[in-house]
Amino acid sequence: MTPLNAELQAAVRRLFDDGRIQYFLGYVEDYGHTFPAILTPASDLARLTFDRRSYHNLARFLDEVRGAKVGLVCKACEVATLNVLAAENQLARENVVVVGVPCPAMVDPGRLNADSSVPAGDDPALWQEKCRRCPERNTPDADVFVGERVSTPPPAPGWPLLEEHERRSPAERRAWLAAQLALCIRCYACRLVCPLCYCRQCFVEDNKPQWLDKSADGENNLHYHVIRALHLAGRCIECQECSRACPVGIPVDLFNQVLSRDFAQRFGFAAGRAPDQKAALVDYQRDDKEDFIL
Amino acid sequence: MNARYYTLRQADLPALFDRARGDYDVIAKRRDANGNLCYGPATSFADVDFTAEQPRLSAKACAFPQIEELTRYRREGRTFTDATPAAPARPALLFGVNMCDAAAFEILDKVFSWDYKDDPYLERRARTTLFALACDALQIDCFCDRLDFPTAAVDLIAYRRGDDYLVEVRTEKGAALAEKYAACFGPAPAAEATGPGATSPPAAKKPPLLEEARPQLSRSFDHEDWALLAGTCVGCGTCTYLCPTCHCFDIQDEGGPAEGRRLRVWDHCTGRTFTQMPAHQPRDRQFQRYRQRLLHKFWYYPERFGPILCTGCGRCITFCPVKINIRELVEYFGGLKATPPGGARRK
Numbered sequence: 110m111t112p113l114n115a116e117l118q119a120a121v122r123r124l125f126d127d128g129r130i131q132y133f134l135g136y137v138e139d140y141g142h143t144f145p146a147i148l149t150p151a152s153d154l155a156r157l158t159f160d161r162r163s164y165h166n167l168a169r170f171l172d173e174v175r176g177a178k179v180g181l182v183c184k185a186c187e188v189a190t191l192n193v194l195a196a197e198n199q200l201a202r203e204n205v206v207v208v209g210v211p212c213p214a215m216v217d218p219g220r221l222n223a224d225s226s227v228p229a230g231d232d233p234a235l236w237q238e239k240c241r242r243c244p245e246r247n248t249p250d251a252d253v254f255v256g257e258r259v260s261t262p263p264p265a266p267g268w269p270l271l272e273e274h275e276r277r278s279p280a281e282r283r284a285w286l287a288a289q290l291a292l293c294i295r296c297y298a299c300r301l302v303c304p305l306c307y308c309r310q311c312f313v314e315d316n317k318p319q320w321l322d323k324s325a326d327g328e329n330n331l332h333y334h335v336i337r338a339l340h341l342a343g344r345c346i347e348c349q350e351c352s353r354a355c356p357v358g359i360p361v362d363l364f365n366q367v368l369s370r371d372f373a374q375r376f377g378f379a380a381g382r383a384p385d386q387k388a389a390l391v392d393y394q395r396d397d398k399e400d401f402i403l
Numbered sequence: 404m405n406a407r408y409y410t411l412r413q414a415d416l417p418a419l420f421d422r423a424r425g426d427y428d429v430i431a432k433r434r435d436a437n438g439n440l441c442y443g444p445a446t447s448f449a450d451v452d453f454t455a456e457q458p459r460l461s462a463k464a465c466a467f468p469q470i471e472e473l474t475r476y477r478r479e480g481r482t483f484t485d486a487t488p489a490a491p492a493r494p495a496l497l498f499g500v501n502m503c504d505a506a507a508f509e510i511l512d513k514v515f516s517w518d519y520k521d522d523p524y525l526e527r528r529a530r531t532t533l534f535a536l537a538c539d540a541l542q543i544d545c546f547c548d549r550l551d552f553p554t555a556a557v558d559l560i561a562y563r564r565g566d567d568y569l570v571e572v573r574t575e576k577g578a579a580l581a582e583k584y585a586a587c588f589g590p591a592p593a594a595e596a597t598g599p600g601a602t603s604p605p606a607a608k609k610p611p612l613l614e615e616a617r618p619q620l621s622r623s624f625d626h627e628d629w630a631l632l633a634g635t636c637v638g639c640g641t642c643t644y645l646c647p648t649c650h651c652f653d654i655q656d657e658g659g660p661a662e663g664r665r666l667r668v669w670d671h672c673t674g675r676t677f678t679q680m681p682a683h684q685p686r687d688r689q690f691q692r693y694r695q696r697l698l699h700k701f702w703y704y705p706e707r708f709g710p711i712l713c714t715g716c717g718r719c720i721t722f723c724p725v726k727i728n729i730r731e732l733v734e735y736f737g738g739l740k741a742t743p744p745g746g747a748r749r750k
Contacts, residue, residue, distance in 0.1 A: 142726045145725050302639070314676045358439050
C-alpha cells in the first residue's frame with residue numbers, strides 16, 4: 110500500500126469515527142480495476158485507493174447520498190464541479206467534506222496495459238488530455254488534505270485537441286463528424302456520467318412531446334450531441350468524463366471544448382472557479398466584448 | 404448431425420472469404436472510423452481482422468439491429484402506399500465471430516420464438532451462418548470459463564492450430580458451406596479427425612459456475628447491499644447495448660403525414676424511462692434498475708428458458724463507465740463469495 114493510500118484510509122476512518130460523515134465516496138481497487146464506490150462505516154476501507162486510474166468524477170455520485178453527511182476524494186476536477194453545483198444551488202456544502210489529494214495526473218484509459226494496470230513511466234503522452242492542461246494538481250479548498258503536495262508542471266496552453274481538429278479542411282471535418290455520429294449508439298453514457306447533467310428529466314427522456322426520435326441515426330445523434338453540449342455552455346468544467354465513458358470512442362468533449370474556448374476568449378470565463386461564481390450566461394461585465402452584436 | 408473436421412490453411416483464408424462474398428453478405432471484424440474493432444460488412448479480406456480480439460459491440464445486430472424498420476408508409480392525397488423495405492434476400496455469413504457472440508444467438512432464439520414468433524428476427528437469423536473463431540485466452544474482464552453457454556447453433560468453429568485452423572462443422576448450414584467451398588478445406592490430421600484436443604474452448608471449468616448462484620440469487624432481492632454496490636450505476640445503456648444477449652426493445656413511430664415508419668429500436672432496462680408509467684415509476688432508484696438487469700440474466704431468464712442470459716464476454720465490465728462487475732455481483736448476491744466487490748457494505 111502506498112503511503113498516500115494509508116493516510117487516506119486513516120483519514121476516512123477518522124471522519125467516520127468522529128461522526129462527521131455517514132457515507133464516503135472514494136475509489137476502490139478490486140478485480141484488476143480502480144472504480145468509484147459508496148462506502149459506509151461498515152465497509153472494508155482497506156481497498157480504498159487513489160491512483161492514476163481515479164479518473165471518474167466523484168461529484169456525480171453525490172445525488173445517490175443526497176441529504177446525508179458525505180465525504181469524498183476530490184481532485185481539482187471535483188472541486189470545480191462542486192463550485193458549479195454550489196453556484197447553481199444544487200449542493201449543501203455544509204454536508205460535504207472535501208478530502209484533498211495530490212493528483213499524479215490520470216492515465217488515459219486507452220493507454221492502460223492489457224491487464225488494466227498502469228504503464229510504467231510518467232510520459233505525458235500517457236495522460237488524459239485534461240491533465241496536460243491542468244493548472245493545479247493539489248486539491249484547492251480541501252477540508253482535509255492527505256499526502257504530500259506536489260508541484261504542477263506548466264499546463265499546455267490553449268485547446269490542443271480542438272486546434273488539431275481545426276487544422277483539417279472543412280470537408281475533412283464534415284466527414285469526420287459524420288463518421289463519429291454514425292458510431293454513436295445513444296447509450297447516453299456521456300450525459301449520464303456528467304455530474305452537471307443533473308436534470309431530473311432530460312429532454313431526451315420526454316415523450317410528450319418527444320423532442321428527439323429514439324432511432325440512433327446521424328441526424329438524431331447530431332441533434333442530441335449539440336443540445337447536450339449547449340446545455341453545458343459556460344458550465345462544463347472539462348473533466349472529460351463524457352469522452353472517457355463513450356463505449357465507441359467518440360471524443361464527445363470536443364463539442365464542449367468549442368464552447369469553453371468561446372467563454373474563455375470572449376469573457377475571460379472558466380466555469381467552477383469559485384462557489385459564488387455567477388454562471389456565464391446569467392452575468393455580464395460592462396467591458397464584455399460585444400463584437401457579435403451587429 | 405455429427406461434427407466433421409477439416410483443416411483450413413491460413414493461406415486459403417482469403418480465397419474462402421472471396422468465394423463466400425459471391426454467395427453471402429459477409430460480416431467480419433474490421434476497424435471503425437476511430438480504429439476500434441467492430442463487426443461490419445466486409446468487402447475485402449485486406450480489411451478483415453481474423454483474430455480472436457473482441458469487438459466493442461457484439462454481433463447481435465446481425466439478427467437484431469439497433470434500428471429495424473417494421474413498416475413504412477407514404478401518402479399522396481388520399482392514397483397510402485406500403486413502402487416497407489423488403490427483407491434482405493441474400494444469406495449472411497458471420498465470418499470469424501467470437502464464440503461468446505456466436506453462442507448468444509441460441510439464447511436469443513429462445514426468447515424471439517417463444518409464444519410469439521418474431522418474424523423479423525427469425526428471418527435474419529435463418530439466413531445467417533455462424534462461422535466462429537475460438538479464442539485462446541481469457542482477457543481481464545471476460546469469464547466464459549465460469550459458465551456453460553450453449554453452442555449447438557454455432558455452425559462452424561475454427562480452432563487455431565499454429566498458423567492454420569482446425570475447423571469443426573457442426574450443423575447442416577455449416578456443412579453446406581464446407582461443401583460449397585470444399586477446395587479451401589483439407590482433411591483434418593488423423594489425431595484430430597474425431598475432435599479437437601485439450602485446447603478446445605471452453606477451457607476446463609473452474610467451479611462454481613455462475614449458474615449455481617441462482618437459488619441464492621432468487622432470495623437476494625431485498626439484500627441491503629444492492630443500494631451500495633449498484634449505487635454507482637449511472638443508468639446508461641452501455642452494458643445492455645454492447646451485450647450479446649440483452650434484447651429489450653421499444654416500438655417507435657417516426658415521421659409525419661406524408662411519410663412515416665414504425666421502428667423497433669434497442670432499449671435498456673437500466674434507463675430511467677424504461678418502466679416509467681404515467682403516474683408511477685416502479686423502479687425509482689437506479690440500483691433497482693441495475694438489479695433488474697442482473698436478476699433477469701441470472702434468475703428470471705433461466706427460470707423460463709434454461710440457460711443464463713449471459714455468455715461471459717465481459718463487455719459490460721470493460722466498458723461500464725464505473726466498472727460495475729456483474730460476475731462479482733452474481734457471486735456475492737448468489738452466495739458463491741462472502742466478500743462484496745470493493746469492500747462496500749451497509750452493515
